[in-house]
Amino acid sequence: MILLFWGLSGLFAYQIYQSINLPIKFEKVKKERFAEAIKKLKDIRDAQEAYRSVTGGFANDFESLVKFVDTAEFVLTQQRDSSYMEFSQVYKIDQLKEVVIIDTLGYRSVKDSLFGTSDRYRTMMDVPFAQNNEKFELKSDILDKNGYRAAVFEAKVKKDIILWDQPKDLLAQENEQVSVDEVNGTEIILGSLTDVSTNGNWPPLYDTKKDR
Template sequence: MKIAAQIVLWGLSIFFGYQIYKSVSGPLEFKKVKEKRFAKVISRLKDISKSEEAYRVVNGKYTSNYDSLVHFIENGQFTITSQRDTSWMEYDPIYKIDMPKEGKIIDTLGFVSIKDSLFKNSDRYKKMMYVPYTDDSKKFELEAKTIEKNGYQAPVFQAKVHKEVLLQDQPKDLVAQELTTENITEDIKGPEIIVGSLEEVSTSGNWPTIYDAKTNNNKE
């Protein structure tokens, strides 16, 4: 009986010791996993954002179609221009004399490939629409439209993914906590990771600046 009791006590000690270890190491491991995944997501959202901005510069609007965005990157061009002041004399019908006039002349110097400008020798733009860690089975939600701001029709876009898509294999209680986080200095507030806005003229993301340094190591 004594030996059996000792075995039971040892078993309980090991069990409770493991539970204590798990309660401490679990959140730490979850933090490592989520930060690694979030950083890769943000890297791709940044690629989408700069691609959309280039698309707007050339076309005057954003696009909600990834095929159009990829085609634009592969075939589009930026126009390189220079601007210079000029002046001349022009007859004024009111004063009946030649009057000095001033203006600007815009010269086209050449063209540069969108792909070379944004991605150089990389073709990672071909995968920027896919959410990492989903085996390319999920795409970022992408929407573009026009809103009225101060009497002006402004193009806007938004790309986003729900955190649960990235953390579906993680402990449910820790994921639930993550979806309601309010620590905006180190964590991404709310249930989604977002770049751009459909209510405001913005191309910013909702992540804290701490992630900007991490994304430098996630370029594919």
């Protein structure tokens, strides 16, 4: 009877320990994995913004985006003010005209500008810690906002894919998060297909001062 009592006591103590320790471990794992996923999404955002600046739109797939980073160049320009005299047919006199002149200074590789010597952009589509080599979902579109047509894109991944090996009850709670200090909902999302935005749905704690 005494042995049984001590056995049950040990079991209850272990269960109490687990009920306290598991959520702490889950939070640590979650933040580490989310941080790595968000780093990749920021690379995707940088590449997509460069793509838009050169082409006017966003890439709809990673193959196009990687090829763009590999081959595209930014045009380096300089803007200066100038003026000249022009005869006015209305007033029949010479009038001063002010103009802005844009000079092309050269070109710079998109890859060098964004990633330097790193080739991490080649794997920016790979979801970190995924069990089956899953990729981020990527889509782009043209959004009509009150007659104004704007390019938009969205990249996202389900939390379940990043936290696939974590306790199911804690993962279920995570998918129901509603807080300014958490990644709300079931996915980590960058951009939007329904709004003109290149922001992510993560809180500031995942951003450096530069990102903010």
